[in-house]
Amino acid sequence: MLKAVRKAFTTLSLFLFPFTFLMAQEDADFMRSMGKMYVVVAVIAAIFIGLVIFLVYLDRKLTRLENQIIHHE
Amino acid sequence: MKKHWWKALGVVIVLYSFFMGLLTPLKTGILEANPASVRTGQEVMLEVKGYNSFYTQAQNELRAWLKMDSERALAARRVEVVDDRLVKLTFDIPAFLPVDKKVQDFTLILDSPADGASVLPSGVFVTQDSINAALGETAWPNADIANLHEKAAITFPFRNILGETIRNTYYHVPLWFAMFILFISAVVYSVKHLRNFDQRYDEQAAALTSVGILYGILGLVTGAIWAKHTWGAYWSFDVKQNMTAVGLLIYGAYFVLRASFEDPEKKARISAVYNIFAFATLIPLLYVIPKLTDSLHPGAGGNIAFGSQDLDNTMRMVFYPAIIGWTLMGVWMAQLIFRMNRLKHRLLEE
CATH class of the missing domain: 2.60.40.10 (Immunoglobulins)
Structure with a gap:
């Protein structure tokens, strides 16, 4: 289970890395188009990623707890 | 379902803030x-x-x-x-x-x-x-600027530097308000713990604080993104940004402290005291020092927030519910952590 989480995390960061790189390059034009609407999109995306990080954190702690229960029995 | 209504309410309110905040057009x-x-x-x-x-x-x-x-x-x-x-x-x-x-x-x-x-x-x-x-x-004449028209529609104000990013008021700012409410509740639980040394109160405080820190970090990140396109840089070493980072680091030390005790009673007592201390330092860091010097951030020195310049009545209709929604979501998240830690303790006690 922990392995799966780690895998998911690596995939996520691998997916996000080129995205941030791309964003930095076209930043000025793209982010400023449509009255800077994409800044709002980026902010909401950041909050969403934050909630995902919370889920991953909770998942890992629960996995640890489950493992403890298995050892306990 | 009777016990869980407030979770659904939180989700609905946050969804409302997303829809209203994104779909309402700006003024001309x-x-x-x-x-x-x-x-x-x-x-x-x-x-x-x-x-x-x-x-x-x-x-x-x-x-x-x-x-x-x-x-x-x-x-x-x-x-x-x-x-x-x-x-x-x-x-x-x-x-x-x-x-x-x-x-x-x-x-x-x-x-x-x-x-x-x-x-x-x-x-x-x-x-x-x-x-x-x-x-x-x-x-120079004094031309009569009279009979100005007002568009009869639900709109958000147009500000030149902000443009559409004025909508971030519903996503960046409520995180801080919710963080503050979570931290205050955590302090209340810490005080409760110090009154009768009940372990559960300390765990409640820890759970609420951890979600508060998550909100704080998200607030810093969203603020940095917003700052990049309005102030010109992600981090301008503005007094508000710096002091907030210091405040969050002080709160981060709360968990370092918790991890460094073996004895659960000692851990609970000392971290409850530290939590009160951390909250007491957060107020001057976030709300006093930035007001004493110049800052780019609204609400800081020479830059008053929450006047009619920043927030009109249409914005209030989205902004205030967003605070309530994110607070409810945060309490929900804190409850999940708390319940999990309770389970762990029960397991260890057996």
């Missing part, structure tokens, strides 16, 4: 006036770029002024609509300015029955070669 605004700097004694033609504007709908009823103060305003001689987003204004600038300065900034006001009035503060700078305030006083 002026992006820029070109040329932005003109000379006295000339007939100048300004090309004005509008935002969310429908100039063609108000062809002959458009009016425009260059306003200096409440007593001096110059009306446009000719208004020529090119398309919905572009209008050309002709002004006859008198030979002298009514001030003792070489350069004076003027606010551009545009009024349309279709869009309502829009304003570009310090939109045009007028330069004069020689100074003669007395002549300028007689030359």
Whole structure:
């Protein structure tokens, strides 16, 4: 289970890395188009990623707890 | 379901803040006036770029002024609509300015029955070669800026630097308010713990604090993204940014402290005391020090937030519910952590 989480995390960061790189390059034009609407999109995306990080954190702690229960029995 | 209504309420309110905050259009605004700097004694033609504007709908009823103060305003001689987003204004600038300065900034006001009035503060700078305030006083008319229109629609204010990012008020700011509410509740639990040394109170405090820190970090990140496109850099070492980072680090040490105790009772007691201390330092860091010096951030020195400039009544309709929604979501998240830690303890006690 922990392995799966780690895998998911690596995939996520691998997916996000080129995205941030791309964003930095076209930043000025793209982010400023449509009255800077994409800044709002980026902010909401950041909050969403934050909630995902919370889920991953909770998942890992629960996995640890489950493992403890298995050892306990 | 009876016990869980507040979780659903939190989700619904946050969803409402997303939909209302993203779908409500902005008021008509002026992006820029070109040329932005003109000379006295000339007939100048300004090309004005509008935002969310429908100039063609108000062809002959458009009016425009260059306003200096409440007593001096110059009306446009000719208004020529090119398309919905572009209008050309002709002004006859008198030979002298009514001030003792070489350069004076003027606010551009545009009024349309279709869009309502829009304003570009310090939109045009007028330069004069020689100074003669007395002549300028007689030359500058006081055009009557009356009967301005107001668009009857639900809209958010247009601010020049902000543009659409004014919507971040519903995503960045409520995180901080919710963080603060979570931290206050955590302090209440810490105090409760110190009164009767019940372990559960300390665990409640820890769970609420951890979600508060998550909100704080998200607030910093969203603030940095917003700052990049309004202040020019992700991190400008602004006093508000720095002090917030320090405050969150102090809170981060709370968990380092918790991890460093073996004895659960000692851990609970000392971390409860530390939590109260951390909260006491957070208030001056976030709300006092930034007000004492200059800051780019609204609500800090010389930059008052929550006036009508930042938040109008339409925005309040989204902003205040968003605080409640994110707080409820945060309490839900904290409850998950708390319940899990309870399970762990019960397991270890067996």
